Amino acid sequence: MSEHQLSAQPPGTTPAPPAADESARVEQVAREASGRTRRGGSSGGAARILGLVVALAAICVVGAVTSGSRFASLDNLTVIVSTASIIGVVSIGMTFVITAGGIDLSVGSVLGLSSVWATTVATQTMADQYGWIVMVGCALAVGLAAGLINGVLIAYGRVVGFIATLAMLVAARGLAELIAGRRTQLVNVDSFSSTFKGDLLGVPKIVWIFAVVAVAGWFVLNRTTFGRRTIAVGGNPEAARLAGIAVKRHTMYLYALCGLTAGIAGVMMLARTGAGSSTNGTLYELDAIAAVVVGGTLLAGGRGTIVGTVLGVLIFATLTNIFVQNNLDSSVQSVVKGAIIIAAVLLQQRFTTRTPRSGT
Amino acid sequence: MVTVDPQQPPLLQMRSIVKQFPGARALDGVDLDVVPGEVHCLLGQNGAGKSTLIKVLAGAHQPTEGEVLVDGEVVTIANPVAALRLGVATMYQELDVVAGLTVAENVFLGHELATAGVSRRREARRRTREILARLGHPEISPHHEVGSLPAAAQQIVSMARALSHDARVIVMDEPSAVLDSDEVENLFRVVRELTAAGVAIVYISHRMEEIRAIGDRITVLKDGRTVARDLPVASTPTRELIRLMTGRSVEYAFPEGTDLPADAPVVLDVAGLSLRGAFTDVTFQVRAGEIVGLAGLVGSGRSEILETVYGARRATTGTVEVAGRRLRPGQVQAAVRAGVGLAPEERKAQGLLLDEPVYRNITLSTFGRFAKGGMLDERAERRTAQEQAEALDLRPTGVDRAIRTLSGGNQQKAMLARWLVHGCRVLLLDEPTRGVDVGARAEIYALVRRLADEGAAVVVVSSEIPEVLGLSDRVLVVSDGRVVHQGPATAIDEHAVLDLVMEGSAA
Numbered sequence: 044m045s046e047h048q049l050s051a052q053p054p055g056t057t058p059a060p061p062a063a064d065e066s067a068r069v070e071q072v073a074r075e076a077s078g079r080t081r082r083g084g085s086s087g088g089a090a091r092i093l094g095l096v097v098a099l100a101a102i103c104v105v106g107a108v109t110s111g112s113r114f115a116s117l118d119n120l121t122v123i124v125s126t127a128s129i130i131g132v133v134s135i136g137m138t139f140v141i142t143a144g145g146i147d148l149s150v151g152s153v154l155g156l157s158s159v160w161a162t163t164v165a166t167q168t169m170a171d172q173y174g175w176i177v178m179v180g181c182a183l184a185v186g187l188a189a190g191l192i193n194g195v196l197i198a199y200g201r202v203v204g205f206i207a208t209l210a211m212l213v214a215a216r217g218l219a220e221l222i223a224g225r226r227t228q229l230v231n232v233d234s235f236s237s238t239f240k241g242d243l244l245g246v247p248k249i250v251w252i253f254a255v256v257a258v259a260g261w262f263v264l265n266r267t268t269f270g271r272r273t274i275a276v277g278g279n280p281e282a283a284r285l286a287g288i289a290v291k292r293h294t295m296y297l298y299a300l301c302g303l304t305a306g307i308a309g310v311m312m313l314a315r316t317g318a319g320s321s322t323n324g325t326l327y328e329l330d331a332i333a334a335v336v337v338g339g340t341l342l343a344g345g346r347g348t349i350v351g352t353v354l355g356v357l358i359f360a361t362l363t364n365i366f367v368q369n370n371l372d373s374s375v376q377s378v379v380k381g382a383i384i385i386a387a388v389l390l391q392q393r394f395t396t397r398t399p400r401s402g403t
Numbered sequence: 404m405v406t407v408d409p410q411q412p413p414l415l416q417m418r419s420i421v422k423q424f425p426g427a428r429a430l431d432g433v434d435l436d437v438v439p440g441e442v443h444c445l446l447g448q449n450g451a452g453k454s455t456l457i458k459v460l461a462g463a464h465q466p467t468e469g470e471v472l473v474d475g476e477v478v479t480i481a482n483p484v485a486a487l488r489l490g491v492a493t494m495y496q497e498l499d500v501v502a503g504l505t506v507a508e509n510v511f512l513g514h515e516l517a518t519a520g521v522s523r524r525r526e527a528r529r530r531t532r533e534i535l536a537r538l539g540h541p542e543i544s545p546h547h548e549v550g551s552l553p554a555a556a557q558q559i560v561s562m563a564r565a566l567s568h569d570a571r572v573i574v575m576d577e578p579s580a581v582l583d584s585d586e587v588e589n590l591f592r593v594v595r596e597l598t599a600a601g602v603a604i605v606y607i608s609h610r611m612e613e614i615r616a617i618g619d620r621i622t623v624l625k626d627g628r629t630v631a632r633d634l635p636v637a638s639t640p641t642r643e644l645i646r647l648m649t650g651r652s653v654e655y656a657f658p659e660g661t662d663l664p665a666d667a668p669v670v671l672d673v674a675g676l677s678l679r680g681a682f683t684d685v686t687f688q689v690r691a692g693e694i695v696g697l698a699g700l701v702g703s704g705r706s707e708i709l710e711t712v713y714g715a716r717r718a719t720t721g722t723v724e725v726a727g728r729r730l731r732p733g734q735v736q737a738a739v740r741a742g743v744g745l746a747p748e749e750r751k752a753q754g755l756l757l758d759e760p761v762y763r764n765i766t767l768s769t770f771g772r773f774a775k776g777g778m779l780d781e782r783a784e785r786r787t788a789q790e791q792a793e794a795l796d797l798r799p800t801g802v803d804r805a806i807r808t809l810s811g812g813n814q815q816k817a818m819l820a821r822w823l824v825h826g827c828r829v830l831l832l833d834e835p836t837r838g839v840d841v842g843a844r845a846e847i848y849a850l851v852r853r854l855a856d857e858g859a860a861v862v863v864v865s866s867e868i869p870e871v872l873g874l875s876d877r878v879l880v881v882s883d884g885r886v887v888h889q890g891p892a893t894a895i896d897e898h899a900v901l902d903l904v905m906e907g908s909a910a
Contacts, residue, residue, distance in 0.1 A: 267777045271763070271770050278756035285715060285753055286767040286821070287739030345758060 088348055091339045091391060095354040098387075102361050110368040119364065121247060127360035128253035129154075129311045131353060133324075134331040134338075135260040136304030138352045141335050142264070143297050144277040144344025145204040149193060149211035150305040150331055154324030156219040157185040157309030162228035162319030175235035178313070183306040189215055190302015194295035208298075212328065219321035228319040239314035249311040256307060261349040273297065277344025333380065334359055337387040358383070412475060414439045414603050415460075415491070415572050420469035422455050422627075429455040430466070431627035435605075437572060442594060442604045444614045444636065446648055447624035451840075453607055456624070457574050460605070461493040462486035487514070492570035494578055500557050500564075502550030507531040509549050510563045534563045537596070539589040555582055562593070573597065574605040579613055580837065583700040583866075584901070591617050609840065610867070611641050623647040645841055657873035658852035660694070660892075667691045668726070670860035671743075671829045673712055676721030681707040682884035685721070689829070689860035694851065696875030696892065697864045698900050704884035705864045706748055709831045712862070713745045714738040725829055739768055741829075744822030746815065748833040748864075754818050755806055762788035762802035765820045791820040795850065812843025819850060830854060830861045836870065848874055868897045880904060 106114040113119065133150045140147045160166065161182040170177040189211060196207040230236060239248055264270035272293050275283040284290045305324075312323050336342055337358065338351030359380065366376040415437040422430035430452045437443045447453050458464040459471070462480040470477045473489050480486045486493070500509045507528045508515075516523040516530075531545040540559050543552070549560055558578065565573050575594075579587045594604055594617055608614060614621065618636040622629055623644065631647050671689040676682075682704035689695045697705040710716045712723050717733025724730070725741040747753035755764050765788040766773065773784040788802045795816045797809075806817060815835060822830055832851065836844045851874060855861050865871045871878060872892050880888040880895075880903045888895070888903050 266779055268771050268774045268779060269777060271779060274759070275756060275767060278759055279752075281753050282755055282767070284735055285713075285745055285747055287736050288767075289736055345756065 088339065088351070092348070092350055092354065094390065095338065095351060095358065099354060099358050099361065102358060102365070106361065106365040106368070109365065114365065114368055119368075121250075123357070123360050123364045124250050124253075125247045125315065126363065127356045128247075128249045129308045129315065129324075130327055130330050130334065130360070131253045131356040132256045132304050132308045132311060133327055134334045134352050134356050135256050135349060136301035137328075137331040137335050138260065138338075138340055138347050138349055139264065139273055140204075140297050140301045141332070141340050141342060142277045142344060142347025143273045143294065144280065145197070145294065145297065146208065146332070146342075147190075147193065147298060147301045148205065148208040148328045149189065149215055150301060150308075151324035151327035151329075152212045152215035152219070153186055153189040153302055153305040154309045154312060154327060155321050156189065156215040156222075157182040157306045158312050158319040158323045159219040159223045159228065159321055160185045160319075161309065161313060162230055163222060164228075167228075167230070167232050170232040170235065175232060175238050178230075178232060178235050179310050182309040182313070183303060186302045186304070186306020186309060187299055188302070190299040190305070191295070193302060194298030197298060198291040198294040204298075216321065223319065223321045225321065230313050230317050230319070235313070236317070239310065240317075249314050252307065252311055256304065257349060257353050264347055264349055269293075269296075274345060274347065277341075277347070279345070330359060333384050337384060339391060355387075411438050413437060413472075414474065416472040416475075417456075417460075418470050418472070420456070420459060420466045420471070422452075422459060422464060423467040429627055430459070432629065433469070433624065433627070434629045434632055435622055436633060437603045437605060439571070439601045439603055440598045441619040442598060442606050442617050444618040444621045445605055445607045445624065446614070446621055446644060447840075451624040451648070452627040453624060454576070455627075457493060457495075457576055457605075457607070460486065460491055460572075460574055462491075484513070487568050487570070490569070490571035491574065492565040492568045492572070493574040493576070494561050494565045495576055500549045500560050502548070504549060505545060506535075506543060506547050506549055506552075506560050506563075507545035509560050510534065510545075510567050512564065514568070530567065531563065534566050535559070537566070538563060538593055555586055558582060559586075562590070566593075566597075570602065572603045572605065574607075576607045577609065577838075578606075579608060579610065585700075587613065611644070648841060658849050660852070660876050661692070661856055663690060663692055663876065667693065670726055671712070671862070672722075672724040672727075674722050674724070676708070676711060676723065677719045678704075678707055678711050678716055679719045681711075681716075682881070685881075685886055687879055687886065687889065689862060691828075691858045691860055692855050693877065694855050694861040694863060694875045696871035696878045697862065697881055698868055698871040698878055698904070699881035700866075700904055703881045703904070705881045706833055708881065709745065709833050709862060709864055710747075712738075713743060713831055715745070739825070742825070742827050743829040743831065744768070744825055744827040745831040746818040746822070746833060746835060748837070750811070750814055750818060750838070755814060757807040758805050760803045761792065761797070761806045761809065761817055764806045764817050765791055765802070765824060768821055769824050787824055788820070791823050792817070795820055795823075796846070810840070810843070811838035812840055812847065815839055815843070815847060816850070819847070819854075823854070827854075827859055830859050832861065832863045834865055835863060836865070836867075868900050872897065872900070 133154065137147060137150060161178040166178055166181050193208050193211050196202045197204045241248060243251055264273065272283070272288055275286070275288055276290050276293055280290055308324070313319060316323070334355035335352050338348055338353070338355035340347040340351060362379065362383070363376060366373070413436045415435070417433055417435040420430050420433040421428070433452065433456055435443070435456070445453055445456070455464060459466050460480070462483045462485050465481070471480060472478065478489055480489065480491070501512065504512070507524070510531045511527050516527045528545040532541070535541060535543050535545070538559055540556070543556055543559060549557055552560070562578065578590055582590060598604060606614070606618060614636060621634040621636055621639060621644065623631040623634070625648060667690040669688045670691045673688070674686050676685045685708055687695065697708060699705040707716060711718050714730060714733055714735045714737060722729055725738070725743060728741060730741055731737040751757060756767065762785045763770070766784050770779065770784060773780045773787070785802060792800065792802050797813055797816050797820070806814060809817065835847055835851065839847060851861060851863070863871060863874055872895070875892045878888070878890060878892045878895060878900070879886050880900055882904045
């Protein structure tokens with residue numbers, strides 16, 4: 044509006060000095076105001092992401108200072124990203140569930156179960172015959188099935204997500220122990236190892252998997268109807284339902300998706316450790332939830348950010364690495380992690396009170 | 404009406420109150436004088452600053468400039484507890500009760516009766532019972548869990564809480580919004596008792612007839628300023644008040660109904676619809692271009708009828724047909740696909756994603772159309788939403804802001820825009836003007852009529868009988884879950900509707 048007034052100024056006239064002052068001030072205010080709207084409107088998430096990047100950079104500086112080249116070497120950075128990959132894939136699935144206002148406590152157990160089921164004698168014998176695809180198919184199927192059971196119970200059985208997935212956490216771990224007989228099952232299918240172990244273009248293959256899952260996750264959450272439904276269901280389930288969105292079906296899909304990512308992580312675990320074990324993925328659910336929340340996804344639902352989740356995962360992986368490099372007690376590590384979760388949430392509440400949205 | 408002597412010293416004064424928020428000046432010089440024993444009505448459109456003013460009084464906001472005086476002394480209301488200590492209690496428009504606690508626990512929430520930390524529950528219950536009896540609701544037990552009570556009873560609990568403070572000034576923000584007419588009477592009786600005892604009431608309502616019935620003086624706010632103060636209710640014409648509030652002089656302007664062509668097809672056909680515990684054997688038809696109103700008291704089943712037609716509740720028996728095709732019961736998606744849209748009663752809780760941008764709220768039912776193979780074309784989506792927003796004169800313009808920042812009237816327009824984008828054949832409107840100011844009401848009425856003229860079948864539910872009668876072509880009167888009357892809106896008046904409603908509930 045003030046710009047209109049300014050442009051209405053006939054060209055060639057020289058306004059009296061006070062008026063010029065006034066209009067210049069008005070113009071400046073208008074510019075600031077419009078800038079503010081733009082920032083606040085479309086990229087409330089950008090500031091959050093920037094904060095996470097700064098935090099990650101600061102942690103890296105700490106690592107470089109305390110451990111020097113042991114930290115800042117290409118090898119070590121590869122180690123960090125590899126460690127982050129498995130939790131990372133689980134966290135992508137978790138981001139969807141949490142954005143929709145849910146929670147999945149079973150991902151770690153499901154990861155363990157899928158790694159065990161994919162390495163039983165029966166599965167590996169078949170894999171010898173038909174190739175590694177059998178093991179991968181088995182792991183993904185186990186993850187998807189577990190996620191579907193969660194989803195059906197929560198969406199149609201009206202069991203609270205926390206409880207349904209808590210039950211799955213216990214049950215899947217138990218089933219994995221039964222199947223494995225508490226033994227570690229080594230991967231002895233060569234085609235699996237040759238396909239998933241090692242590097243591609245100098246980067247570990249499991250990191251590639253993480254990258255692909257993360258990019259796909261970003262795309263689905265921000266650019267597809269599936270993602271929009273996820274945000275709507277998390278933001279206001281009743282409004283979503285009354286707008287004609289199939290909230291129950293979508294909820295089921297979300298938990299199935301999360302289970303599937305746990306299955307993918309199971310495959311990655313086999314690639315990394317070379318063994319299926321019922322203890323694989325223990326407590327991963329907590330790491331994943333922590334990464335998602337630190338990343339800026341609202342635990343209450345309605346806002347989710349894949350980029351934030353990836354940064355959250357990297358922050359925790361880097362920290363762990365620094366602690367290992369400095370031979371610090373893992374107990375100290377846990378305390379610091381706890382403090383970081385609280386600090387991140389407090390900071391976010393402080394700086395991002397306006398127009399929370401998805402879009403990063 | 405209590406006779407008020409405006410010459411007596413004011414109990415509460417607000418002088419040149421300014422409240423600056425980042426980027427917005429919510430209050431820009433508000434003056435308010437309240438004397439003991441009066442009902443002081445605060446009028447203003449949505450966005451005029453009433454809510455902010457209340458929050459300043461309740462200690463939830465600190466004024467940027469200006470002073471508040473109680474008994475002639477300048478006070479600082481630093482927080483809600485300070486407000487209560489000064490004798491200022493507030494009943495918010497949004498229900499502020501804790502669903503999981505009992506009635507007694509809610510009434511004494513924040514000032515629990517306790518000895519050395521041990522709550523005196525028996526005394527709390529006794530005093531709660533007394534207050535509820537005084538409010539004319541002895542049937543509400545202090546033991547009840549508040550979440551299990553109907554909305555109107557929750558409002559009573561909220562009122563009981565305000566009374567439990569022995570306040571000298573009680574601020575009531577649209578207390579009648581969820582009340583029936585007989586409960587409004589009850590409210591008025593309590594208000595009169597309070598004022599007779601010297602308590603001052605600051606009363607906020609959009610309903611002119613209530614202000615006429617109970618108010619003593621009126622202060623009008625517009626754009627954060629007091630534009631008129633201490634107008635006597637008895638001698639100020641409504642027209643004048645509306646002019647002050649809006650800068651325009653329009654009473655509720657209902658658009659002219661157009662004559663329905665004799666061959667207009669039946670679009671919505673509801674037959675023998677029942678929902679156990681809510682309503683029984685509801686049968687009606689709505690033709691293209693027709694607006695049908697459902698009149699009835701809160702709890703008569705009228706909202707449930709709409710929600711069941713929409714599939715948000717599953718009917719026990721009966722059928723709903725849209726353009727000759729039967730809808731699957733209990734399936735909202737089936738209804739939406741068939742071209743039915745609902746603007747729900749609780750806009751914020753049931754209709755909107757408050758933190759999402761306006762355009763995403765407008766396209767919440769249709770975003771799938773802007774996608775190919777699941778991939779969204781947000782540019783096309785935004786453009787469509789923008790076109791609707793402009794057509795409906797949505798303010799402020801710009802569809803990227805969070806819808807939370809819009810006024811009630813504009814949020815309602817966004818709800819209607821959602822169904823305009825969808826292209827509805829049947830539009831179900833539950834309390835379309837709740838929380839909507841006078842100016843925006845007229846726009847919404849005109850919009851609803853336009854939609855009907857374009858061939859939609861519209862069903863309107865409203866607590867305000869004049870609204871139902873003014874807006875509709877045909878009226879169904881609902882009482883105790885039964886349709887007790889059907890007929891042209893012009894053939895019945897407000898009193899006749901009320902008679903029918905009373906008769907029905909007595910039977």
